[in-house]
Amino acid sequence: MFKRVVRQSKFRHVFGQAVKNDQCYDDIRVSRVTWDSAFCAVNPKFVAIIVEASGGGAFMVLPLHKSGRIDKAYPTVCGHTGPVLDIDWCPHNDQVIASGSEDCTVMVWQIPENGLVTSMPEPVVVLEGHSKRVGIVTWHPTARNVLLSAGCDNVVIIWNVGTGEAMITLEDMHPDIIFSVCWNRNGSLICTACKDKKIRVIDPRKEEIIAEKDKAHEGARPMRAIFLSDGKVFTTGFSRMSERQLGLWDPDNMEEPVSVHEMDTSNGVLLPFYDPDTNVVYLCGKGDSSIRYFEITDEAPFVHYLNTFTTKEPQRGMGYMPKRGLDVNKCEIARFYKLHERKCEPIIMTVPRKSDLFQDDLYPDTAGPEAPLEAEEWIEGKNGDPILISLKHGYIPGKNRDLKVVKKNILDNKMSKNTENTAPAVKTATSTPSIVSGTHLLIYFFLFIKDVLQQTQPYARLTT
Numbered sequence: 001m002f003k004r005v006v007r008q009s010k011f012r013h014v015f016g017q018a019v020k021n022d023q024c025y026d027d028i029r030v031s032r033v034t035w036d037s038a039f040c041a042v043n044p045k046f047v048a049i050i051v052e053a054s055g056g057g058a059f060m061v062l063p064l065h066k067s068g069r070i071d072k073a074y075p076t077v078c079g080h081t082g083p084v085l086d087i088d089w090c091p092h093n094d095q096v097i098a099s100g101s102e103d104c105t106v107m108v109w110q111i112p113e114n115g116l117v118t119s120m121p122e123p124v125v126v127l128e129g130h131s132k133r134v135g136i137v138t139w140h141p142t143a144r145n146v147l148l149s150a151g152c153d154n155v156v157i158i159w160n161v162g163t164g165e166a167m168i169t170l171e172d173m174h175p176d177i178i179f180s181v182c183w184n185r186n187g188s189l190i191c192t193a194c195k196d197k198k199i200r201v202i203d204p205r206k207e208e209i210i211a212e213k214d215k216a217h218e219g220a221r222p223m224r225a226i227f228l229s230d231g232k233v234f235t236t237g238f239s240r241m242s243e244r245q246l247g248l249w250d251p252d253n254m255e256e257p258v259s260v261h262e263m264d265t266s267n268g269v270l271l272p273f274y275d276p277d278t279n280v281v282y283l284c285g286k287g288d289s290s291i292r293y294f295e296i297t298d299e300a301p302f303v304h305y306l307n308t309f310t311t312k313e314p315q316r317g318m319g320y321m322p323k324r325g326l327d328v329n330k331c332e333i334a335r336f337y338k339l340h341e342r343k344c345e346p347i348i349m350t351v352p353r354k355s356d357l358f359q360d361d362l363y364p365d366t367a368g369p370e371a372p373l374e375a376e377e378w379i380e381g382k383n384g385d386p387i388l389i390s391l392k393h394g395y396i397p398g399k400n401r402d403l404k405v406v407k408k409n410i411l412d413n414k415m416s417k418n419t420e421n422t423a424p425a426v427k428t429a430t431s432t433p434s435i436v437s438g439t440h441l442l443i444y445f446f447l448f449i450k451d452v453l454q455q456t457q458p459y460a461r462l463t464t
Contacts, residue, residue, distance in 0.1 A: 009306065010361060011280055011295055014333065016309030016349050025049075025062060025344040026069045030316050033083045033102075035135060036179070036222050036269045036286060039317030040344065041097065042337050043089040044325035046111060048097055049344055050084045050317075051076065057084035057101045063115040064325075075116040077109055079123050085135045091322070092144050092371040096124075098161075100134030106149045108161050125164045129157050136178065140187045142386055143378035144371035148190065150178045156192070158204055160375040167379050168204050184227040185276060188383045191233050191251075193223040199235060201251045205381065213254040217245050222269045228296060229276035232258065234303075236270035236283065244270060246283070246294070248302050259302040263292075273320040277364050278333060280306070282349075284318040291318075291336065291347070309347065313340055323366040328391050333362055363391045 031039055031050040039050045050059045057080035062070065082102030090096035095111045107123035130151035140146035145162040154176060158168040176195035183190055189210065192200045197218065201211040217223050217237025225235045233249040243265050248258040268285035275282075281303075283292045291309045296302060319337035326332045334349035351362055365388035372384030 009295055009304065010351065011278065011293075011306050011333075014293065014307060014349055014351055016291060016347050018311060018338075019346045019348065023067045023346060025067055027072070027342060028060065028070055028344055030339045030341060030344075031083065033085060035085045036271075037086040037135065037317070038271055038319060040319030040337050040339055041087045041089050042319040042321045042325070042335075043094045044322065045094045046089070046097075046115065047319060047337055047344065048077075048087050048089070049319075049339065050087060053078060053083070056081050057099075057103070059084050059087055059099060061097070061111050061116055066115065075119040077111075077116070077120045079107055079109075079121045080105065082133070085133060086137050088137045088139055090139050091141060091367070092139075092369050094369065098137045098139065098147055098149075100137040100149055100151075102133040104128070104130045104133060104151070106130075106134055106137055106147070106159070108147070125161060127157075127159050127161070127164060127166075129159075129166050129169070130155060136181050138181060138183065140378065141183050141185065141367070142187045142371060142384045143373040143375055145375045146187070146378055148181060148183070150181050150192075152177055154178060156181060156190070156202075156204075160379070162375055167375070168207065170202065170204065170207060173200065173202065173209060179222045180224045180226075182226040184231065185229050186383045186385050187378065189227070191225045191227055193225040193235065193237075195222075197223070199223070199225050199233060199249065199254070201233065201254075205379065211251040211254045213249060216247060216249070216257075219243075219245075221267065224270065224272055226272050226274055228274065229279070232296075234272060234274070234281060234296070236272055241265075242267065244285070246270070246272075246303065248296070259300075261301075261303060261305075271318060273318070273334075273336075275323065275334060277323055277366050278362070280333070282320070282334060282336070284315060284336070286317070287314050289314045293349075309349070311338075311347075315339060316341060319344075323363075324368065324389065324391065326391075328358060328363055328394055329356075331359055331362060358392050365390050 029052040041048045046061050048059050048061045058076040058078040060076050080101040080103050084099050084101050086100045088098050098108050100106050106127040108125045110124045130153055132152040134149050134151045136150040138148050147159045147161050150156045154174040156170040157166050160167050174194045179193040181192050190202050197215045199213045199216040200209050202209050216235055218240040219238025221238045223237035235247045237245055239245050244263040247260045250258055268287035270283045270285050273282045279296045281294050289311050293306045295304045295306055315338045317339040321335040331351045331353045332348055336347040338345045338347055367386035368389035370387040372387050
């Protein structure tokens with residue numbers, strides 16, 4: 001115990017700080033659905049929050065700068081007919097978000113560059129294939145337009161969003177509800193946590209289970225499993241005595257855990273958030289009022305407790321900002337968006353440093369928004385590591401590139417509903433003239449009506 005306290009680490013003095021009230025997002029009716037997802041997704045442009053909605057499901061998308069009190073009439077993304085259970089931003093396009101719902105569908109949405117002006121009932125594409133509610137959606141880390149969804153029908157489906165079709169369906173691997181699904185760093189494997197108390201490592205393209213561990217955590221409450229950057233699997237769950245546990249596993253030998261720690265006896269499910277650049281895991285319990293963080297190293301006991309950030313109010317959900325959305329000038333290494341009952345509160349994690357210079361050790365090159373692979377390449381068997389970017393001068397989004405990707409996505413998705421086996425170039429060429437000619441016809445029609453009215457006006461005066 002004494003060794004753990006004095007262990008040298010640059011993250012030992014990380015401290016969390018909630019922002020001032022005027023930088024929070026107030027008067028938001030956060031969803032009351034009893035589902036153990038984060039209810040919040042964040043990227044460098046927007047924060048998305050699942051909210052209460054009458055007669056269906058909705059989530060709110062706010063530009064990061066739009067803090068303060070949010071008007072009750074603020075537009076929402078409201079196309080689902082049942083409550084929204086999970087949302088996830090596309091890592092390769094900051095304006096594309098996916099949502100899974102109780103209405104058994106997955107929808108992909110295109111958010112305007114400056115945020116919503118009116119409510120958005122129409123998604124870019126609807127993905128239908130699950131027979132029960134969809135509780136998990138997560139994008140592929142390195143292949144463009146690849147989206148994974150998992151439902152309460154115990155099925156995992158991997159979609160090509162560009163064509164709106166299911167590429168892979170994993171049906172008979174899970175006999176019960178899937179609690180969590182996570183891609184590894186290059187997207188070649190997934191790991192799942194299931195209600196049957198098993199952790200599985202799966203190769204989705206070969207449709208086979210590579211490794212599994214029965215009773216990874218013996219408690220009946222939900223587990224979570226995530227991949228670390230070195231390929232190990234980090235899990236959170238409950239012991240037989242309902243104590244919360246965290247575990248570290250090596251997929252090459254799942255018989256015994258690399259490390260297991262018991263934490264406390266709270267019954268809130270622990271949501272793990274992982275930073276692959278610094279190897280720090282943050283644990284946020286639903287209903288807790290704290291964020292614990294741990295550093296993972298190659299030396300025993302492998303999972304080292306760093307500190308706990310505590311507030312007065314419990315959290316309903318939590319959003320986690322990607323590394324490229326952080327302020328490197330303030331030595332910010334993580335930012336969370338904590339959901340209260342009626343508010344979203346950003347929490348900033350900082351490493352105290354005296355120097356104003358860029359801190360190379362805190363900010364190694366991180367995954368950027370460029371996708372190294374297309375969906376078709378990935379399904380054929382190719383793998384690609386994330387394309388890294390430097391944060392030395394802060395992250396500057398490339399607007400032109402983003403717009404090209406956005407237009408390509410919209411046209412591909414919309415046209416795929418009506419036409420099949422058509423090249424994207426043909427779609428682009430055929431879709432634009434029809435809009436232009438339709439507009440011209442309207443203009444000619446109005447001019448014609450105007451001329452008729454002007455010609456009939458003198459006769460109307462004479463008859464009166």
